[in-house]
Amino acid sequence: MKPHKNIKPPSRPLRFLRWFCDPGLLEDIEGDLLELFQRRSEDDEGKARLQFTRDVLFLFRPGIIRSLTSPFNRPTMLKNYLMVALRSARRYKGHTTLNLLSLVIGIASCLLILLWIQDELQIDKFHAKDERIFKVWRNMHQSSGEIITTQGIPEPFIKSLRNDYPEVEEATLIGWDIDLVFRKGSEVHYETGKYASPEIFSIFSFPFLTGDPDSALDDVSSIVISDRLATKYFGDAWRLHEDLIGQTLTIGSSKKDFNISGVFEHPGSKSSLEFDWIIPAQEYIQQNDWVNSWYNGGFAICFTLREGAELDPLQEKTLQLINENTNYEADERIFLNSFSDNHLHSNFENGRPAGGRIQYIKILFVIAVFILIIACINFMNLATARSSRRTREIGVRKVLGAQKRALRQQFFVESFLMSITAVVVALLLVFVALPYFSFISDKQLSLDLSNPKLWAGLGIVTLVTGTLSGFYPALLLPSFRIISSLKGDVKPPSSGIRLREGLVVFQFALSILLIVGTLVVNQQMNYILNKNLGLDKENMVFIRMSNELAGKMELYKTELLSIPEVKQVTATSGNPLSYGRSSGSAQWAGKDPDEEVEINVMSVDDDFVGTMNIEMLKGRNFDTELATDTSNYLINEVTANIMGFEDPVNHELTLWGLTGKIIGVVKNFHMSSMYEPIAPLIIRNDPSSTFMAFVRTEGDVQQGLKSIEAVTKDLNPGYPFTYEFLDRDFASAYRSEMTLSTIVKIFAIISILITCLGLFGLSSFSAEQRLKEIGIRKVYGASVIRIVTLLSWSYTKLILIALVIALPASVYVMLQWLNNFEFRTDFKVIVFVIAGAITLVIGAVTVGLKFWQAALVNPVQTLRGE
Amino acid sequence: MPRPHLGEFEEIVLLTVAVLDEGAYGIAIKDDMEERLERNVSMGAMRTALKRLEDKGYLKSKLGEPTAVRGGKRKRYYTVTHAGREALQQVMDVRKRLWQAIPYTSLDFRFI
Numbered sequence: 001m002k003p004h005k006n007i008k009p010p011s012r013p014l015r016f017l018r019w020f021c022d023p024g025l026l027e028d029i030e031g032d033l034l035e036l037f038q039r040r041s042e043d044d045e046g047k048a049r050l051q052f053t054r055d056v057l058f059l060f061r062p063g064i065i066r067s068l069t070s071p072f073n074r075p076t077m078l079k080n081y082l083m084v085a086l087r088s089a090r091r092y093k094g095h096t097t098l099n100l101l102s103l104v105i106g107i108a109s110c111l112l113i114l115l116w117i118q119d120e121l122q123i124d125k126f127h128a129k130d131e132r133i134f135k136v137w138r139n140m141h142q143s144s145g146e147i148i149t150t151q152g153i154p155e156p157f158i159k160s161l162r163n164d165y166p167e168v169e170e171a172t173l174i175g176w177d178i179d180l181v182f183r184k185g186s187e188v189h190y191e192t193g194k195y196a197s198p199e200i201f202s203i204f205s206f207p208f209l210t211g212d213p214d215s216a217l218d219d220v221s222s223i224v225i226s227d228r229l230a231t232k233y234f235g236d237a238w239r240l241h242e243d244l245i246g247q248t249l250t251i252g253s254s255k256k257d258f259n260i261s262g263v264f265e266h267p268g269s270k271s272s273l274e275f276d277w278i279i280p281a282q283e284y285i286q287q288n289d290w291v292n293s294w295y296n297g298g299f300a301i302c303f304t305l306r307e308g309a310e311l312d313p314l315q316e317k318t319l320q321l322i323n324e325n326t327n328y329e330a331d332e333r334i335f336l337n338s339f340s341d342n343h344l345h346s347n348f349e350n351g352r353p354a355g356g357r358i359q360y361i362k363i364l365f366v367i368a369v370f371i372l373i374i375a376c377i378n379f380m381n382l383a384t385a386r387s388s389r390r391t392r393e394i395g396v397r398k399v400l401g402a403q404k405r406a407l408r409q410q411f412f413v414e415s416f417l418m419s420i421t422a423v424v425v426a427l428l429l430v431f432v433a434l435p436y437f438s439f440i441s442d443k444q445l446s447l448d449l450s451n452p453k454l455w456a457g458l459g460i461v462t463l464v465t466g467t468l469s470g471f472y473p474a475l476l477l478p479s480f481r482i483i484s485s486l487k488g489d490v491k492p493p494s495s496g497i498r499l500r501e502g503l504v505v506f507q508f509a510l511s512i513l514l515i516v517g518t519l520v521v522n523q524q525m526n527y528i529l530n531k532n533l534g535l536d537k538e539n540m541v542f543i544r545m546s547n548e549l550a551g552k553m554e555l556y557k558t559e560l561l562s563i564p565e566v567k568q569v570t571a572t573s574g575n576p577l578s579y580g581r582s583s584g585s586a587q588w589a590g591k592d593p594d595e596e597v598e599i600n601v602m603s604v605d606d607d608f609v610g611t612m613n614i615e616m617l618k619g620r621n622f623d624t625e626l627a628t629d630t631s632n633y634l635i636n637e638v639t640a641n642i643m644g645f646e647d648p649v650n651h652e653l654t655l656w657g658l659t660g661k662i663i664g665v666v667k668n669f670h671m672s673s674m675y676e677p678i679a680p681l682i683i684r685n686d687p688s689s690t691f692m693a694f695v696r697t698e699g700d701v702q703q704g705l706k707s708i709e710a711v712t713k714d715l716n717p718g719y720p721f722t723y724e725f726l727d728r729d730f731a732s733a734y735r736s737e738m739t740l741s742t743i744v745k746i747f748a749i750i751s752i753l754i755t756c757l758g759l760f761g762l763s764s765f766s767a768e769q770r771l772k773e774i775g776i777r778k779v780y781g782a783s784v785i786r787i788v789t790l791l792s793w794s795y796t797k798l799i800l801i802a803l804v805i806a807l808p809a810s811v812y813v814m815l816q817w818l819n820n821f822e823f824r825t826d827f828k829v830i831v832f833v834i835a836g837a838i839t840l841v842i843g844a845v846t847v848g849l850k851f852w853q854a855a856l857v858n859p860v861q862t863l864r865g866e
Numbered sequence: 867m868p869r870p871h872l873g874e875f876e877e878i879v880l881l882t883v884a885v886l887d888e889g890a891y892g893i894a895i896k897d898d899m900e901e902r903l904e905r906n907v908s909m910g911a912m913r914t915a916l917k918r919l920e921d922k923g924y925l926k927s928k929l930g931e932p933t934a935v936r937g938g939k940r941k942r943y944y945t946v947t948h949a950g951r952e953a954l955q956q957v958m959d960v961r962k963r964l965w966q967a968i969p970y971t972s973l974d975f976r977f978i
Contacts (some may be wrong), residue, residue: 028929029913032892036909038935057912063917746969 010049013056018501021059022066031057032307077406078413084393085414088860092386099382100422102757106375107426109750112437113368114614115430115445116458116743119360124340125651127205129304132169133339134311136301138322139351140584141331143595149335149348150296150854155285157334158197164787167314171303172197173281175275179544181719182277183250184233189720190544193277195284195299201264204273211245211262215278222257223249225277226266238263246280251279253547253773269443272343291504294325302339311336330584330596347675359820360740363517367747370510372461374751377503378758379422379469383415384476384500385765394477395486407478415470419462427458434697440746442739469580476500495561501798504762507755507803509809515835516810517817520827524818527825529731534669535576536613536696540726541705543693549716550691553605559711564705566696570611571690573603577730579671579681586682587654589703590645598640599680600671601655603689609634609666611696619649619664622685630685631660637668640664655682673733674823694726752839758845763795763847769855775859787855792847799843803836810835870922872953878903879915880924880954884946891930891941892916916944924950 014030021029033055040048089096127133136157138497140148161171175195182191201208201224208216209227214222230238238244248257256280267274281299285291291298305311322332335351346356346818369617430447448454549556553571560569574581582600587593606622606629608614617637622629629699633653640648648662668678697704699861709721731738767774770791777787818824872880882898892912899907917923928954930941946954 025913025917025942027939028892028942029909031936031941032896032909032935034939035893035935036896055909058908059913061910061914063914064910 001371004492007041007045009034009036009052013053017056017059020065020476022064025064028141029064033825034204049167050215059564077568080411081413086411088390088414089418092389093681094764095386096418098757098761099379099386099713100418100425103375103419103422103465104377104425104429105750106371106754107377107423107465108429108433109747110372110375111426111430111457111462112433112445113364113743113747114744115434116437116441116443117365117368119269119443119445120344120357120361123270124405125342126267126270127340129203129205132304132307133203134303134305134336135342137335137348137351138297138304139335139338140334141333141351141596142596147348147351149351149597150297151300153299153301154289154294154297154325156294157321158301159300160321161301161318163319165314167306167309169304169306170199170203171301172199172203173299173301174200175281175284175299176423177275177302180252180277181546182229182233183255183718187233188475188718189232190722191276193225193275193279195281196278198282200278200302201262203302206264206267206271209239209263209265211260213262213264217278219259219261220259220280220282220286221256221258222280223251224262225249225260227263228266230260230263236376278367283688289290296320315688333742344839355786356819359817360736363740363817364743364747367514367744370514371747371751371754374507374510374616374754374758376465376468377507378754378761379415379418379465380472381503381758382501382761382765383418383469384472385762391477391480392486394480395482398478398482399486404478408474411477412466412470414468415473416462419466419469422465423458423462440739440742442735452743458784486536500762504759504795504798505802507758508799508843509806511748511752512802512806512835512839513737513757513810513813514744514751515838516807516831517814518741518745518748518833519835520814521617521737521744522817523825523828523831524821525734525737525814526740528654528734528737528821528823530713531670531674531823533577533730534614534667536812537577537726537730538698539701541695541697541701541708541723542726542729543695543708543712543721543723544690545571546716546719547691549712549719552715553687553690556715558712559715560693560695560708563704563707563711565699565707566695567698568611568696569608570607570694571605571687572608572692572694573686573690574692575726575729576602576612577670577726578645578733582679583655585656590644597642597680599642599682601682601684603684603686606685608683611694614669615667617661617665617667618647621664629663632663632685633660634666634683634685635662636662636678636681636683636703638678639682640665642680654684655684658836674821710720752842756842759795759843760846760850763792766794767850769789771854771857774857775862778855779783779863784852784855785809787846788851790857791851795845795847796840797842803839807832807836870924872922872924872957873915876915876919876924877957879912880919880946880950882956883925883944884951887931888943890944895944919946919950922949923947924953931952962976 014033015415017030017033029269033052037048037052038053040051124130135151136153138150138153140150142148155173158171158173162169173196177192177194179190179192196217197226198215201213201216206213211224216222227239230244231247234247235245244260244263247260249260250256252256266276288298290296305314318334318336321334326332333351337353341353344358344361345353347354397407397410423592432690434445434447543554545553550571557569557571560566576597579600579602581602582598584596584598586597586599586601590599609616609621619634622632622634622719633655635643635653643651645651648665651662653662654660666683671679671681695708705723708723712721713719774787774791777790782790810832817829818827823846874900878899878950879895882895882902886894886898892909895909895916896909896912899912916925920927924947925944926947927942927944930943937940
């Protein structure tokens with residue numbers, strides 16, 4: 001036989017063959033193919049290659065293809081794997097518990113956060129026509145270049161929408177929240193609701209319990225109420241037999257009767273539009289003809305587009321609609337935006353939506369991912385650390401003929417067993433924790449087990465954690481040599497240790513990020529709540545006055561001041577800490593009449609500055625003795641700056657056609673949220689337009705409130721007495737921030753906890769491995785402290801590295817967040833020191849504790865076997 | 867116990883293995899079949915048949931010594947088992963009986 005040329009068959013088909021072919025047949029088949037190939041290639045190599053490929057392809061058929069090898073095909077092996085997994089889990093109870101615990105907490109936290117996010121994303125999405133519902137916004141372009149966005153739209157705009165634009169299907173006016181007195185028999189309460197067009201119930205899908213949503217508001221004296229109100233005024237029985245339609249409620253100070261034409265189910269937290277009653281907007285317009293003007297914005301407007309119609313052309317056509325009808329006196333442009341998007345993107349910047357709650361959702365989503373990663377890393381680290389105890393078992397299995405593939409399968413079966421257990425326990429934990437979490441997050445959360453997304457999500461989590469944690473031991477351990485693994489002197493390769501250390505650093509970096517985040521959010525919240533707002537909000541009660549009571553203001557004030565607990569009283573046209581009545585009509589010497597400046601206008605009585613403890617910077621306060629002061633004005637610093645006078649005092653100011661003098665400048669006080677700069681303000685001395693009484697109390701507040709209630713009821717019979725504390729009302733404006741900061745705090749603590757669990761597991765493992773070393777060191781006279789510090793250093797080092805990495809990252813992230821606030825706390829170095837110290841101390845204690853325990857063991861016990 | 871069915875192609879493979887006796891391995895079987903049948907035999911078809919025959923218990927195999935020609939891969943030698951021989955015998959008996967049952971004239975085409 002002549003020597004064969006060394007020709008290689010095409011490698012790709014060969015690799016394919018090796019991949020699919022039954023291992024039992026492979027060697028022979030491959031040999032046959034090679035023999036054939038060599039014979040053929042003596043004639044024509046190219047043809048031989050082709051034939052080789054063809055042969056391989058023809059071999060790809062059942063009988064030759066390997067069977068899908070999984071332990072599930074061999075129930076006996078699977079049973080063995082499960083048994084061994086359970087045995088080793090039981091043998092190292094502490095480790096198994098630690099391992100499961102961190103994964104359970106991690107998955108449960110992640111699930112809770114995802115439920116929260118899911119709930120947020122669903123808000124306002126329940127309307128059947130959601131895709132076609134839009135809201136109208138008004139962008140007021142100021143001369144300073146700033147754009148103020150408001151939802152108050154001139155009422156004639158809706159007529160134009162309905163009549164001139166065929167692509168608009170229906171449109172509705174939606175008024176502000178209004179408190180009206182409701183009377184039915186002995187029940188007298190203030191109830192919050194809105195005036196709206198009849199179309200509101202065909203545009204939005206608020207479910208009706210009785211009545212016809214399409215015609216409920218057709219009659220001007222009809223009212224639609226929520227199930228809550230129905231129960232309150234007609235008792236629980238209304239649901240069963242009593243037909244509420246046609247029943248009347250006496251409403252408002254004019255005591256007009258309204259006929260109930262429908263009852264809707266209160267949408268609760270799944271709707272951003274909340275109200276307990278709706279009265280036709282026509283009723284309001286009839287009494288307030290000022291709204292019927294292109295110059296005023298009395299209502300918000302929502303509309304539906306016809307199916308298939310585009311928004312953009314309508315936006316284009318309506319952009320200048322206000323300007324066209326007001327002769328471009330002020331530059332006010334229309335902006336149309338999806339209704340349901342507004343809940344998550346409610347902040348406007350330059351006339352366009354720019355963030356809002358969506359930021360919280362992103363933050364929490366990142367936290368959820370962080371926690372899951374931290375938990376998975378734990379699981380992986382502990383599994384790898386523990387698995388090196390099993391080298392002897394692997395050795396025996398190998399001797400008995402186990403292939404690497406089988407050993408890998410074994411580790412995957414084990415890790416999946418753990419991850420499935422963890423997911424099941426986590427699901428139970430979520431059930432238990434859900435009511436508490438709903439309470440904290442101010443939501444009604446529920447776990448919908450019929451939701452396929454939930455199961456898909458759980459499946460993914462199981463798969464990811466199972467694969468991640470099984471991956472490393474499955475890859476590494478079977479490759480140990482039999483002899484050394486049987487002898488038990490296998491040193492895990494340093495790459496494994498490096499990987500573990502890297503992961504620990506990563507975990508700690510994430511935890512530090514969360515801790516810094518928590519501290520900064522906390523600090524900012526305290527800053528907001530305790531900031532000097534420019535007025536004194538402590539011990540201040542405010543009372544919304546009925547028209548009747550406001551008419552008797554002088555008497556009311558005198559009566560209030562006679563109560564010993566009442567120090568001062570003032571009346572205003574609104575809450576100064578949350579004020580939004582403005583006008584663009586103010587004129588002063590030197591102002592270009594075309595210049596557009598929107599200035600807040602507040603009406604108060606003489607005692608406003610004194611009662612509120614507002615500082616006077618220039619000039620004087622209103623003087624009760626001077627009758628002329630009723631036409632004079634106070635301004636704040638921002639207005640003074642806009643006017644640009646060196647000393648604005650005694651300059652003339654015209655507002656709504658009334659000219660008076662500026663008699664003083666007050667220090668700025670906050671009139672809206674901390675996200676925004678302080679607005680300009682003009683204060684008018686006009687007690688007749690006030691409807692809120694502010695009472696400064698001292699001493700026993702409860703006693704004072706009782707007396708105030710008595711006085712109020714006496715002067716204002718037939719009205720319920722309601723009051724609010726100014727500081728609490730202010731804090732409630734930051735409720736979502738508070739909720740967020742609570743949630744972030746909880747999960748930051750959880751993340752640190754999980755990280756420490758992992759560290760505890762790792763250090764106890766390494767303490768166990770180094771028992772002999774510790775024994776020898778003790779024999780040579782090392783003190784316990786020295787041993788603990790020596791051994792702890794290897795982990796403390798990791799935490800320090802994590803600190804170095806995480807701190808700059810957290811500075812960046814938190815500065816981004818703080819930038820949302822116009823008024824924000826300084827970024828203090830102390831935050832890092834605290835965050836660093838917390839992590840370091842917790843980490844060191846965790847590690848030290850375990851090593852301390854190990855170092856106390858008598859060396860005789862550990863070295864006896866040598 | 868009913869005997870597993872023996873397909874036509876399987877029968878030929880089984881017969882070839884019997885013919886080759888000691889030297890029945892992949893290529894040799896393929897070559898022999900191609901020579902006798904005067905047609906191409908694909909590796910895939912032959913391999914599947916061999917595997918099926920082995921599963922049915924008509925063939926048994928063992929690995930030989932590695933040779934340089936085949937890139938160090940060992941050959942798998944096939945031998946017909948007792949059951950295989952019985953199966954062949956039975957097929958032949960069936961055929962034989964069928965041949966004998968044919969009326970003499972219908973095959974006597976020389977007179978057509």
